[in-house]
Amino acid sequence: xxxxxxxxxxxxxxxxxxxxxxxxxxxxxxxxxxxxxxxxxxxxxxxxxxxxxxxxxxxxxxxxxxxxxxxxxxxxxxxxxxxxxxxxxxxxxxxxxxxxxxxxxxxxxxxxxxxxxxxxxxxxxxxxxxxxxxxxxxxxxxxxxxxxxxxxxxxxxxxxxxxxxxxxxxxxxxxxxxxxxxxxxxxxxxxxxxxxxxxxxxxxxxxxxxxxxxxxxxxxxxxxxxxxxxxxxxxxxxxxxxxxxxxxxxxxxxxxxxxxxxxxxxxxxxxxxxxxxxxxxxxxxxxxxxxxxxxxxxxxxxxxxxxxxxxxxxxxxxxxxxxxxxxxxxxxxxxxxxxxxxxxxxxxxxxxxxxxxxxxxxxxxxxxxxxxxxxxxxxxxxxxxxxxxxxxxxxxxxxxxxxxxxxxxxxxxxxxxxxxxxxxxxxxxxxxxxxxxxxxxxxxxxxxxxxxxxxxxxxxxxx
Amino acid sequence: xxxxxxxxxxxxxxxxxxxxxxxxxxxxxxxxxxxxxxxxxxxxxxxxxxxxxxxxxxxxxxxxxxxxxxxxxxxxxxxxxxxxxxxxxxxxxxxxxxxxxxxxxxxxxxxxxxxxxxxxxxxxxxxxxxxxxxxxxxxxxxxxxxxxxxxxxxxxxxxxxxxxxxxxxxxxxxxxxxxxxxxxxxxxxxxxxxxxxxxxxxxxxxxxxxxxxxxxxxxxxxxxxxxxxxxxxxxxxxxxxxxxxxxxxxxxxxxxxxxxxxxx
Numbered sequence: 001x002x003x004x005x006x007x008x009x010x011x012x013x014x015x016x017x018x019x020x021x022x023x024x025x026x027x028x029x030x031x032x033x034x035x036x037x038x039x040x041x042x043x044x045x046x047x048x049x050x051x052x053x054x055x056x057x058x059x060x061x062x063x064x065x066x067x068x069x070x071x072x073x074x075x076x077x078x079x080x081x082x083x084x085x086x087x088x089x090x091x092x093x094x095x096x097x098x099x100x101x102x103x104x105x106x107x108x109x110x111x112x113x114x115x116x117x118x119x120x121x122x123x124x125x126x127x128x129x130x131x132x133x134x135x136x137x138x139x140x141x142x143x144x145x146x147x148x149x150x151x152x153x154x155x156x157x158x159x160x161x162x163x164x165x166x167x168x169x170x171x172x173x174x175x176x177x178x179x180x181x182x183x184x185x186x187x188x189x190x191x192x193x194x195x196x197x198x199x200x201x202x203x204x205x206x207x208x209x210x211x212x213x214x215x216x217x218x219x220x221x222x223x224x225x226x227x228x229x230x231x232x233x234x235x236x237x238x239x240x241x242x243x244x245x246x247x248x249x250x251x252x253x254x255x256x257x258x259x260x261x262x263x264x265x266x267x268x269x270x271x272x273x274x275x276x277x278x279x280x281x282x283x284x285x286x287x288x289x290x291x292x293x294x295x296x297x298x299x300x301x302x303x304x305x306x307x308x309x310x311x312x313x314x315x316x317x318x319x320x321x322x323x324x325x326x327x328x329x330x331x332x333x334x335x336x337x338x339x340x341x342x343x344x345x346x347x348x349x350x351x352x353x354x355x356x357x358x359x360x361x362x363x364x365x366x367x368x369x370x371x372x373x374x375x376x377x378x379x380x381x382x383x384x385x386x387x388x389x390x391x392x393x394x395x396x397x398x399x400x401x402x403x404x405x406x407x408x409x410x411x412x413x414x415x416x417x418x419x420x421x422x423x424x425x426x427x428x429x430x431x432x433x434x435x436x437x438x439x440x441x442x443x444x445x446x447x448x449x450x451x452x453x454x455x456x457x458x459x460x461x462x463x
Numbered sequence: 464x465x466x467x468x469x470x471x472x473x474x475x476x477x478x479x480x481x482x483x484x485x486x487x488x489x490x491x492x493x494x495x496x497x498x499x500x501x502x503x504x505x506x507x508x509x510x511x512x513x514x515x516x517x518x519x520x521x522x523x524x525x526x527x528x529x530x531x532x533x534x535x536x537x538x539x540x541x542x543x544x545x546x547x548x549x550x551x552x553x554x555x556x557x558x559x560x561x562x563x564x565x566x567x568x569x570x571x572x573x574x575x576x577x578x579x580x581x582x583x584x585x586x587x588x589x590x591x592x593x594x595x596x597x598x599x600x601x602x603x604x605x606x607x608x609x610x611x612x613x614x615x616x617x618x619x620x621x622x623x624x625x626x627x628x629x630x631x632x633x634x635x636x637x638x639x640x641x642x643x644x645x646x647x648x649x650x651x652x653x654x655x656x657x658x659x660x661x662x663x664x665x666x667x668x669x670x671x672x673x674x675x676x677x678x679x680x681x682x683x684x685x686x687x688x689x690x691x692x693x694x695x696x697x698x699x700x701x702x703x704x705x706x707x708x709x710x711x712x713x714x715x716x717x718x719x720x721x722x723x724x725x726x727x
Contacts, residue, residue, distance in 0.1 A: 029552045165485055172485035178478065179489035332648075333551045368513035368649045369551055369588050374506070397488025397498075397506060404650030406510070409488075414496025444496055449477040461480055 005050040012046040018064040022304035023047035024127045030292045030305045030335035052094030059120045065301045070252045085116030093124045100137045114357030119310035122352040134351040138387040141354040145322045146281020149219045149427035157422035158391035159413045161186035164402035183410035184438040187428035188391035191223040199233040202226045210240035219427035243286045244268045250311025253299030283322035290327040292335030310352040325361035339376030361391035365407040385416045417442040473499040509651040516654035521586035523620045529598045536617040540564035544623040557625030568635045578616035581638035585624030589646025596657035603691035633665030641665035656681045663707035673708040
């Protein structure tokens, strides 16, 4: 169905809903690369004006990728909760934006609404929202998940400890892990991106982290971010695996290029649940996403990258994850050109994920061929903190020596926790107190080389 | 890396010895909970180096002159990306020859005839890597190729190239194999890293799955001499098997010092 708008003597026509969404999307290089972006600034606003009038029910009638062609579309439509949708079913996209900002639309209202919102509705409304709207609405939403601790509670900010090493050297990984723990980080997960994706190498790393978590009774979970099939083989062989990781995208074809489908993810989740390794909850999945992945896989169906990103959250939602994070600036300037585009995309992703009911974190990051720097990351980090992000990454000195990009550091988490009065997950916070690493949830304690976490490492060096 | 020294204002981390195991920025110390100034500026310097590596204008003629001194004919060409900003936003243009360069190569092909190997070098994402690593790698590789009787086409130097450009050029020049050397996306500690990508039966439409790669060629990574040996091995195996890509394995195997080392 075509959408029309007359504006200042110009008649705009948008061929179909996906075209309207793409043209209404704030400027970014990936949509230009895909050839779906608005021709100019006025056409973009015309599309936004036109989109504001579209009834939310239209998104249930006109899938952006056909139902017959794509299992993600089938998932979205088949699992749509009509009862949850009822309170907003009479609204247009524009009215929905205003509804989300009302005082009366509170945490409880938004939680109840989540199963009734489709990714396309979330993406559409985000395109009509300014950065402050994205922050305010997201800050009203709480998504709490549990495995060995409780993540996402009000007043908390968790950190994924990311101790990567270019050759997966266990001592190198242990050194960075100790560094992060000494800085009070690691409550979201201690998660390693492996340089080699093999069950044997993954098992070595899983055992290393499992031992550390058990030795020091750390209330957290570990993850080696290998392919889901690698994790399944590790579980079959009896490896101590807490969370199943997978990168996911918003189309069946893009997921196929990742070597996954919905059935496979379901199978992996069942395997992880059967291990019963969680102590306070059973959210066993960890997903990563990022705008541009479908285009990069040649599987975007002419849909803009932000809408496709929101569709990836529908995939995540199906499997009740502990953690979802958008790796926002990793993909490069051909998708998000500069700091401005990365900041906007990070806020959109966090908002859309939260609106759909996901425990959103964000890898606030950039590569060296992007027009971005550490100041842009400080800005996005702060905005996401205000928006109530569940967790951020903690990389030693913000410099990932394996993936060659810059993320956020352990120090950055201290900045954010101090500035916004945030604490770690409660179980982890108690452990940090017990270990005399941190007090009041955010003040690091002085330590000596004889600290229980350090002494064994340093003694091993001396011998 | 600049060491954060203990003083009265910042807090020293008593685990600097763990740096022996990793080049990660650990035990940085803290001012309150924040990064001490020297560590902050050390990071800024590394980022500045990486930015300059990406943005420094590339002079193909100067590199061509250095390569010519090694004794092979050299031609300079261009990708379809017209400037650095376009190159960064349009990877598709970096993978294609400009109209002008395509015609030039068609003419060149008529003069040179088929060859065993086309070598194309480019700035890629690090001008610094191209300027500092290409000549040493070629100086090590060309004699090895010569000894093994490879017929090498004139070497091409391209501005704003991406991986795949060598396959279009190799197809036009009727080369049995193509090899591209180009600057990799700079990391903070590795702004000068060169990558090498080779394809058997180069032609437009080849994908990453059809290519083999050696990355991290730089001081502190893989040396030019080692890179040349690995490349000769891969090129020779590739011709022998009549393929390249996922089915051609570098038998060097596991990463040195990797997780598997612990199993032994």
